Amino acid sequence: xxxxxxxxxxxxxxxxAPKARFxxxxxxxxxxxxxxxxxxxxxxxxxxxxxDRKLSKLANRIQIDGRVEQWNRLVDIVQRSSDRINADVDAxxxxxxxxxxxxxxxxxxxx
Numbered sequence: 001x002x003x004x005x006x007x008x009x010x011x012x013x014x015x016x017a018p019k020a021r022f023x024x025x026x027x028x029x030x031x032x033x034x035x036x037x038x039x040x041x042x043x044x045x046x047x048x049x050x051x052d053r054k055l056s057k058l059a060n061r062i063q064i065d066g067r068v069e070q071w072n073r074l075v076d077i078v079q080r081s082s083d084r085i086n087a088d089v090d091a092x093x094x095x096x097x098x099x100x101x102x103x104x105x106x107x108x109x110x111x
Contacts, residue, residue: 002016004018004019004020005017005018005019006018006019006022006025006026006027006028007027007028008027008028008029008030008033009027009028009029009033009089009090009093010029010030010033010036010093011093011094011095012093013030013032013033015030015032015033017030029045029089033093036092037089037092038092041085041088041089041092044085044088045085045089048081048082048085052078052082055074055078059071
């Protein structure tokens with residue numbers, strides 16, 4: 001991969017994004033590939049990342065001195081949600097190992 005660039009999540013896509021814009025990301029999803037996702041997954045993705053941006057802005061504004069335990073719990077919840085959404089996006093673009101069809105069915109039943 002090109003140095004200083006982050007590849008798209010879709011392995012069939014050759015688009016990249018600048019690493020400076022996404023410093024901690026291993027992969028990103030480009031707009032054309034994002035449009036390929038089912039509408040429900042697009043909604044989940046947009047909703048989560050909008051809430052994540054709001055939470056980041058809030059974290060920069062407030063002092064969390066006495067609420068460290070609550071803040072850590074909230075960060076854990078956000079991280080789990082992010083992991084679930086990213087796993088669903090990766091699963092959508094993961095290539096199917098074996099094509100579904102009559103040959104696969106016959107092999108499965110032993111004929």
